[in-house]
Amino acid sequence: MQEDKLIKTEFQIFEEAGKSFNYEEKEIELNLNSGEVLVKVLLSTICGSDLHTIEGKRKEDVPCILGHEAVGEIIRINDRKGFEIGDRVTWTIADSCGKCAACTDYGLPEKCHELFKYGHASINKGSGLNGCYSNIIHIRRGTHLVKVPEVVSNPMAAPANCALATMVNAVSQLKKVPKKVVVQGGGLLGVYACALLEEMGVSEIYCSDINLDRFDIIGKFGAVPVDGRDMQKATAFLLDRLGDGADAIIEVAGVKELIPQGISLLRPGGEYVLVGLVHPDSELNITAEQIIRKCLTVRGVHNYAPWHLEEAIDFLERNHRNFPFGELVSPPFNLENLEEAVMEAKKQHWFRVSVKPKHK
Numbered sequence: 257m258q259e260d261k262l263i264k265t266e267f268q269i270f271e272e273a274g275k276s277f278n279y280e281e282k283e284i285e286l287n288l289n290s291g292e293v294l295v296k297v298l299l300s301t302i303c304g305s306d307l308h309t310i311e312g313k314r315k316e317d318v319p320c321i322l323g324h325e326a327v328g329e330i331i332r333i334n335d336r337k338g339f340e341i342g343d344r345v346t347w348t349i350a351d352s353c354g355k356c357a358a359c360t361d362y363g364l365p366e367k368c369h370e371l372f373k374y375g376h377a378s379i380n381k382g383s384g385l386n387g388c389y390s391n392i393i394h395i396r397r398g399t400h401l402v403k404v405p406e407v408v409s410n411p412m413a414a415p416a417n418c419a420l421a422t423m424v425n426a427v428s429q430l431k432k433v434p435k436k437v438v439v440q441g442g443g444l445l446g447v448y449a450c451a452l453l454e455e456m457g458v459s460e461i462y463c464s465d466i467n468l469d470r471f472d473i474i475g476k477f478g479a480v481p482v483d484g485r486d487m488q489k490a491t492a493f494l495l496d497r498l499g500d501g502a503d504a505i506i507e508v509a510g511v512k513e514l515i516p517q518g519i520s521l522l523r524p525g526g527e528y529v530l531v532g533l534v535h536p537d538s539e540l541n542i543t544a545e546q547i548i549r550k551c552l553t554v555r556g557v558h559n560y561a562p563w564h565l566e567e568a569i570d571f572l573e574r575n576h577r578n579f580p581f582g583e584l585v586s587p588p589f590n591l592e593n594l595e596e597a598v599m600e601a602k603k604q605h606w607f608r609v610s611v612k613p614k615h616k
């Protein structure tokens with residue numbers, strides 16, 4: 257099962273914001289411990305949080321291999337039940353211990369006391385192959401693997417282990433199937449939310465964004481697009497449409513000024529799920545009284561648990577024909593040209609820009 261041999265690697269090292277990536281190719285010797293898996297990266301996608309790191313808005317343990325959204329194929333495996341070499345898989349971005357209070361009592365393995373996150377760890381940890389801007393990633397024992405069915409293509413599957421699984425988590429927080437929902441933000445998280453809500457049977461879904469180029473896709477993912485450039489106008493439009501108010505609001509825009517709008521749009525007893533405002537510039541201009549008098553529930557969602565990734569892949573399998581998931585992702589850039597791919601991602605022409613390694 258375990259064979260020690262050299263593997264050919266290529267990867268991009270991130271050192272600090274404002275500095276170019278360092279592209280390296282080398283052969284390394286790697287031993288797998290029990291439960292570990294080596295995965296050949298087939299396709300990765302550039303997540304917004306990577307752009308934040310590259311722009312210096314977020315700190316990582318450097319030097320590191322960034323990239324955490326990907327799909328791959330198992331090339332070496334040591335003692336993993338149910339998986340074998342050649343399986344096409346995705347994996348949780350977090351490795352968790354399965355024993356601490358967060359993993360057991362709280363039902364939040366994504367908050368494990370021993371948490372390790374791919375694409376966010378130094379190259380000095382373990383084998384160093386901890387990120388997806390690489391041809392090989394070293395998967396740890398406490399990481400949940402999910403097989404990707406054939407009907408789910410690589411571009412469809414790549415963003416599943418960050419963006420889609422997070423949104424599965426977000427919509428699963430809703431206490432019952434709502435009738436009317438507003439999604440604040442029409443980026444990748446937003447359009448995934450719309451599709452998930454439509455599949456759940458939500459009858460009215462509105463998705464606001466300031467980028468009108470996204471409206472066509474927002475419509476194809478089951479929502480009425482709302483022009484958010486003028487917040488007052490957008491609020492008036494939504495209040496008119498919603499009648500008594502929205503049953504739920506899902507925030508994925510990361511813009512704190514949208515929260516008072518959301519509070520005003522919710523009906524009594526409504527639910528607010530916060531996902532996007534995961535940065536320090538998120539002080540809110542609302543009062544506790546507004547939450548209390550409307551009997552609102554406010555829920556924060558950060559990352560996800562293994563069962564959300566399972567559901568994300570099932571959702572893609574069930575809906576591969578219902579929504580144009582493939583249209584969200586750019587044709588692949590070569591890993592060697594990661595800088596160009598990052599420039600393309602910053603332009604926001606695509607919901608995700610994809611990257612592919614040269615070495616198979």
Ligand SMILES: [Zn+2]
Nearest residue numbers: 303305418419
């Ligand atoms: Zn991400």
Ligand SMILES: [Zn+2]
Nearest residue numbers: 353356359368
């Ligand atoms: Zn744990």
